[in-house]
Amino acid sequence: MLTFPPGQLAFGIQLPVQSQSTLYAESWEAAAGPAELLAVARAADQHGYAYIGCCDHIAVPRRLAGAMSTVWYDPVATLSFLAAATERVALLSHVAVVGLRHPLASAKQYATLDHLSGGRLLLGVGAGHVREEFDALGVDFEARGAVLDETVDALKAALGEEEFPVFAGERFSFADLGQQPRPAQRPRPPVWVGGSSPPAVRRAALRGDGWLPQGDPREDLPPKIARIRRLRESAGLAEHPFTVGAIAEPLYVGRPAWDVGRRTRHGSPASLADTLRPYRDMGVTQLQLRFRSRSLDELLDQLALFAEQVAPRLA
Template identity: 65%
Template structure:
């Protein structure tokens, strides 16, 4: 059975998907908390928060400049929710030393009672890397070692890692996460290198922009890579469908939005698990927080049971 989560509103304001109400003066923590609490109450599997440290002026138009810090945001939401998992989608790991990330995310897992889903990725904003002193052109290799270092740091209180970039040993990393042997790591990105990285180093893959037409080839690449690496066991595949609206909106939701009665939406969404997708990340269209909350409820009560 496919599991569903939601990308939270307000916390990231890319013009690709942000709604006008999210950018209104005064909108912030209270609206974000209400959205997360609704997802928690309605049984969504996770809520997701994005990550960027700084946006250059040349990209502030399409990307927006507002991106909440995922550790702070998910830590805040851990205190106002009870069961939904808390996902970083995705933490740009190469921007931070793996011991720093281990400390932050182990603490988040502890404070949330073991609800962290650690989504990670390589990043794509060159100025962000250069300003923070990280080699943008080596971000893939940096991410590979960071995941490996983070793996041992989250598993062991006195971790030892002998990689060339981040060697460390006999340094206590505490508090320890609740989830054992560590919280799951899902790797994001849809380039061949990112997909192979997810298959080799993660417990899941976070698709970025893949369509129903492109997913089969990606899933085959995952299968082949895991087989060559000798990896077995469960593997999560998270896809992002087009935005959705339950019912007839009566306003222009854009060409890529799935709209209509619950059975029509369920049929469209069912195509993803039919391919092998295990998790769907949903984002309803809305003109206000109240409409967003109404759409979450309609999805949970009228659409998802049909999946």
């Protein structure tokens, strides 16, 4: 199972192009496509990033399309496409809204991805937030938290080492149904749980192998990390590997010649390392990065500069 041990800080990225919410997409992404995705994935692979991430929405309602856009690539198809063009970088669904699908169907897709990629899957899951998406697919939006709880348990069973997994829950039950190929990771791929609400944090602590907070300011992270530790200790899970994630503020390595925005952290490699070190000190073990850029070439330069000049200062 892929893990990120305490005391170290691994760096990953959410891929551009594959989701184009106005909250973070750069203007050049609107005209980009497979070639640009390939270039970024290969750069992340080459420069030692821990993972590349892909989001998940099946459909976006008109009322949200202005802010969210309707550009949301399918994570399994996208990560499979990129797995064939890379060698070592892990493949993260951040996050798959797995409650919209039967867990056996999701297990089949993600087990195949892990098998084909040689054990590089990081299965990030979340409850979802778009009511119309649930309504269109006939899934109870109000019960999405409870559905996700059971789905996580079912996925852990279905992605384990048994060819004929057994699971019995309130909503899903399966037995005597074999699935191959099996995942390459043993005993199974990790399941990271996304979300920052109290139920999501509890779900991550008690059911997950990691936590993916959703844009929390860094000052909000320590009490939530402490709560995860308490919950895991009380449940007898403290000795099991667990990955604590965070999403950093937007970054720009160097002195920008353009307006990168008030929230963006920028400066010399040494100053950026100083800016990011508190994440490691509070117990974060994987940090998701997003670099400001005006073009694909600028993004590729930023990926290289961070890996070569900032990351070594945080080793």
